[in-house]
Amino acid sequence: MARPATGKRDFATRLSPRTLEQLDLLVRQRRFGTRTEAIEAAVSRLFEAEQRDPERLRRAFERGCGALRLGLDAAALSEAELDRLDWEARRARWAEGRP
Amino acid sequence: MYAVGFVDAGSTWHRASRELFSRAAEPNSSVQLVTATLTVDEVVFILLQELAARPPYGVGRSRSQYLAEHPDVVRELMRVVEAPLADLVELLTLEPVVPADVLGMQAVMATTGLLPRDALHVAVMRRVGLSTLVSDDTAFDRCAGITRLAP
Numbered sequence: 133m134a135r136p137a138t139g140k141r142d143f144a145t146r147l148s149p150r151t152l153e154q155l156d157l158l159v160r161q162r163r164f165g166t167r168t169e170a171i172e173a174a175v176s177r178l179f180e181a182e183q184r185d186p187e188r189l190r191r192a193f194e195r196g197c198g199a200l201r202l203g204l205d206a207a208a209l210s211e212a213e214l215d216r217l218d219w220e221a222r223r224a225r226w227a228e229g230r231p
Numbered sequence: 232m233y234a235v236g237f238v239d240a241g242s243t244w245h246r247a248s249r250e251l252f253s254r255a256a257e258p259n260s261s262v263q264l265v266t267a268t269l270t271v272d273e274v275v276f277i278l279l280q281e282l283a284a285r286p287p288y289g290v291g292r293s294r295s296q297y298l299a300e301h302p303d304v305v306r307e308l309m310r311v312v313e314a315p316l317a318d319l320v321e322l323l324t325l326e327p328v329v330p331a332d333v334l335g336m337q338a339v340m341a342t343t344g345l346l347p348r349d350a351l352h353v354a355v356m357r358r359v360g361l362s363t364l365v366s367d368d369t370a371f372d373r374c375a376g377i378t379r380l381a382p
Contacts, residue, residue, distance in 0.1 A: 186258035196318025198240030219295035
């Protein structure tokens with residue numbers, strides 16, 4: 133199949149009515165010239181977001197791993213969870229005007 | 232638990248967490264760590280509570296209430312938590328909880344008897360197509376199609 137002069141290639145797909153409505157709204161609002169431009173921008177942003185920069189991950193691992201020394205164990209986690217649940221229950225009672 | 236274990240060098244889960252996160256941080260790793268945004272709330276709350284229990288605050292009981300009543304302390308503690316939390320989040324893929332997950336949560340609760348928050352985690356997993364979960368909570372074993380990895 134010959135490619136059109138724009139360098140773009142045909143691609144058939146099906147979109148939900150909601151996605152199509154959103155796409156058309158973006159075009160009507162002149163955020164994008166065409167549906168194609170909007171889709172290309174969306175995929176480009178998604179692609180960027182999905183790329184995981186190995187260097188950034190390595191630095192995050194080096195910095196974050198063991199950055200704190202708290203000695204948390206199962207008992208401490210359970211205690212913290214109960215403390216929070218207890219406070220939330222008391223807060224709900226106060227909101228209802230109960231002691 | 233694994234998230235807490237990653238930032239807390241003194242945690243009983245630190246060694247296992249370090250190995251897991253290390254694998255996820257490798258270039259072209261086949262391991263990707265995904266969690267619901269709910270997890271961030273749980274992790275931060277636990278870290279704040281634990282820090283509030285230590286000097287100079289030394290809060291022994293009702294730490295949640297103490298934190299709620301002392302926003303200045305929360306601000307102070309967030310200076311300690313902020314950087315490790317940013318690094319933790321960098322290594323995770325966070326999935327939002329969307330309205331459809333509420334229905335998913337109800338379905339999970341109805342079939343497994345899980346409590347809401349755990350069921351919400353499973354609902355998010357199912358929506359995004361995940362089938363392996365890292366937890367020491369055996370309650371997740373009641374969920375068909377979910378494989379649980381324990382430390």
